Amino acid sequence: MTISEPQKRISEQALTVWKIAATLHSLVVWVLAGGLIAITIFFGFPKWIIAAAIAVAVVYSYLFILLLPTLRWKRWRYEVREQEIELQYGVFIIKRTLIPMIRVQHVDTQQGPLLRKYRLSTVTVSTAATVHEIPALDMEEAENLRISISRLARVADEDV
Amino acid sequence: MSDPKRLHPIAAVVNGLRQLKEMIIPFLIFVVFGSRGTDWDLFYFFGSIGVVVLVLVYGVLSWYRFTYRIEQGELRIEYGLIVRKKRYIPFDRIQSLDLSEGILQRLFGLVKVKVETAGSGGMGLQDGEAVLTAITKQDAHAIHDYLVSIKKSGQILQGDEEPQSSDDLLYKMSVSELLMLATTSGGVGVVISAVFAFVFQFEEFIPYEQIFDGVENFVQNGVVFISVVVFIGFLLAWMIALFGTMLKYANFTVRKVDNDLVITRGLLEKRQFTIPLNRIQAVRISENFVRQPLGYASAYVESAGGSALDQESSKVLILPIVKKRKIPGLLEPHLTEYHFRVDLSPAPKRDYSRYLLKGWLFTLPIIIAAIWFLKPWGYAALILLPISALWSYLNYKDAGWSLDQGMLTFRYRNIVKNTVYMRKNKVQSFSVKESFFQRKKNLATVEAIVKSGHGGAGGKVIDLEKKHVDRMYRWYSHETAE
Numbered sequence: 119m120t121i122s123e124p125q126k127r128i129s130e131q132a133l134t135v136w137k138i139a140a141t142l143h144s145l146v147v148w149v150l151a152g153g154l155i156a157i158t159i160f161f162g163f164p165k166w167i168i169a170a171a172i173a174v175a176v177v178y179s180y181l182f183i184l185l186l187p188t189l190r191w192k193r194w195r196y197e198v199r200e201q202e203i204e205l206q207y208g209v210f211i212i213k214r215t216l217i218p219m220i221r222v223q224h225v226d227t228q229q230g231p232l233l234r235k236y237r238l239s240t241v242t243v244s245t246a247a248t249v250h251e252i253p254a255l256d257m258e259e260a261e262n263l264r265i266s267i268s269r270l271a272r273v274a275d276e277d278v
Numbered sequence: 279m280s281d282p283k284r285l286h287p288i289a290a291v292v293n294g295l296r297q298l299k300e301m302i303i304p305f306l307i308f309v310v311f312g313s314r315g316t317d318w319d320l321f322y323f324f325g326s327i328g329v330v331v332l333v334l335v336y337g338v339l340s341w342y343r344f345t346y347r348i349e350q351g352e353l354r355i356e357y358g359l360i361v362r363k364k365r366y367i368p369f370d371r372i373q374s375l376d377l378s379e380g381i382l383q384r385l386f387g388l389v390k391v392k393v394e395t396a397g398s399g400g401m402g403l404q405d406g407e408a409v410l411t412a413i414t415k416q417d418a419h420a421i422h423d424y425l426v427s428i429k430k431s432g433q434i435l436q437g438d439e440e441p442q443s444s445d446d447l448l449y450k451m452s453v454s455e456l457l458m459l460a461t462t463s464g465g466v467g468v469v470i471s472a473v474f475a476f477v478f479q480f481e482e483f484i485p486y487e488q489i490f491d492g493v494e495n496f497v498q499n500g501v502v503f504i505s506v507v508v509f510i511g512f513l514l515a516w517m518i519a520l521f522g523t524m525l526k527y528a529n530f531t532v533r534k535v536d537n538d539l540v541i542t543r544g545l546l547e548k549r550q551f552t553i554p555l556n557r558i559q560a561v562r563i564s565e566n567f568v569r570q571p572l573g574y575a576s577a578y579v580e581s582a583g584g585s586a587l588d589q590e591s592s593k594v595l596i597l598p599i600v601k602k603r604k605i606p607g608l609l610e611p612h613l614t615e616y617h618f619r620v621d622l623s624p625a626p627k628r629d630y631s632r633y634l635l636k637g638w639l640f641t642l643p644i645i646i647a648a649i650w651f652l653k654p655w656g657y658a659a660l661i662l663l664p665i666s667a668l669w670s671y672l673n674y675k676d677a678g679w680s681l682d683q684g685m686l687t688f689r690y691r692n693i694v695k696n697t698v699y700m701r702k703n704k705v706q707s708f709s710v711k712e713s714f715f716q717r718k719k720n721l722a723t724v725e726a727i728v729k730s731g732h733g734g735a736g737g738k739v740i741d742l743e744k745k746h747v748d749r750m751y752r753w754y755s756h757e758t759a760e
Contacts (some may be wrong), residue, residue: 121748201756208711215709218756245706246582247734248727 124197125135132254222271282345294337451530457559460523585725592731622678637670698737
């Protein structure tokens with residue numbers, strides 16, 4: 119008797135944004151690898167260092183640009199119900215979290231330049247003790263979500 | 279009490295002393311480096327005196343500027359020497375008044391009052407609080423009574439002036455318990471490391487090597503001498519820690535006054551904490567390594583609110599040390615929402631191998647490094663393997679959970695064995711984690727977070743049966759998931 123997964127997925131654009139961000143990150147790795155290769159050639163260090171540097175950079179790029187974002191996106195689910203919010207995410211470790219509406223203190227949406235370009239927003243739900251994030255939703259959806267969560271949170275009334 | 283009042287003049291002294299204490303290290307450096315037997319000595323001398331005088335004058339002036347009054351249901355404080363500041367705190371926002379008496383306050387029959395609100399958002403100020411460093415006991419009582427009257431009128435409690443306050447003694451620490459607490463506390467380590475830190479700080483100033491050369495002959499006389507010195511050193515450190523703990527926790531009493539727990543403790547410096555019962559978010563019972571075999575434990579409550587800077591006001595020790603089996607009897611009559619006689623279900627048997635593996639994954643690199651770098655002696659590190667195995671066994675054996683009557687209980691061990699009791703309606707969020715390997719074995723990790731101070735605290739149990747975890751998940755869910 120397993121518990122069914124939350125139903126909603128995050129925006130497909132998220133994948134594009136993550137891949138772009140990861141590409142920028144891996145550029146740094148390539149620059150470092152390039153530097154190492156230059157040093158190796160200049161000082162005549164053993165050749166295997168060049169091969170290793172390239173291998174590391176390739177594996178890093180593959181993992182962080184292609185594999186992980188896809189897995190991460192596939193796993194990311196959320197569901198906002200009348201009395202609680204449920205999140206599921208993680209790549210190797212799947213984490214599922216329940217946040218009751220009565221515990222929600224406030225909801226924020228925010229977007230960086232990259233997210234803005236793709237018309238996405240991050241939704242952040244804060245309780246008195248914790249902060250939870252839905253990383254990339256369509257801007258309008260995020261807006262609606264923020265409004266509806268804060269409305270539901272207001273309706274649900276109980277002492278802290 | 280609506281006209282502005284000043285603190286007792288002793289507050290100026292207390293504040294001045296605190297300022298001086300903060301300055302003491304730069305000051306020492308100034309003096310030490312200053313006096314080199316040159317003409318500048320006089321300059322340094324008068325400079326030092328000048329600084330001290332300035333600090334004292336500053337203390338007096340800021341004392342003069344600091345006024346407080348009660349007006350329109352607010353505690354109004356005005357202070358600040360150069361920038362005038364006003365802080366108005368509505369009484370119905372005040373969470374608690376904490377009274378304490380330091381040595382100076384006690385000499386003059388005064389108290390220090392700390393007013394705490396749930397507020398946050400600091401700008402570097404002490405969040406949500408105001409401190410009246412030294413006022414007379416009558417004034418403190420007046421503030422307290424005013425607070426009580428405001429709180430009461432807010433409720434529907436009207437009628438006689440008769441304060442129908444109940445006052446139950448919940449716990450009073452006995453002398454033997456105080457001794458037990460002091461001898462088994464971790465304070466010794468703190469003192470020892472403080473002594474070490476202090477000694478090495480002055481390495482550059484004190485010519486240890488010369489001193490050591492002098493005692494070299496002694497040292498050559500034998501290891502016995504060094505052992506004795508080290509032993510005496512540790513004994514001394516232990517006694518200082520013992521003494522410190524005894525002073526701090528002497529006369530520890532917990533009483534329940536109306537809907538508050540009031541804790542008083544301390545011999546030289548008396549402290550009093552008030553925790554409204556409805557602010558309690560969870561109860562935690564901790565057993566450290568020394569106390570556990572002796573059957574002793576301590577109990578804490580996680581409390582919401584309080585100031586962010588003061589750890590003590592969010593995780594409050596309510597039973598410093600007590601026989602574990604006595605805890606339910608002591609707490610249950612007062613913390614009526616909690617019950618402490620719960621049957622905990624253990625982690626499944628097949629877990630131990632995972633705990634063991636995790637322990638060894640952590641210790642093996644250390645062992646390999648030790649063997650590699652410290653050739654002959656490195657093999658001694660192999661002893662870590664059985665130790666780690668034992669440790670893992672304890673972690674495995676202590677993992678447990680229970681669900682009943684709206685209460686969730688987690689038991690787990692980091693270094694100290696913890697049992698956390700949480701009411702469902704106080705849990706802020708609930709998570710289940712499954713790693714790839716856990717999924718294969720049908721295991722999962724649970725975590726529940728409650729509010730504590732301005733942050734979160736709670737509990738986490740690793741590797742429980744998946745179907746049990748699902749049960750907890752469904753229990754916590756407000757809309758039963760299929």
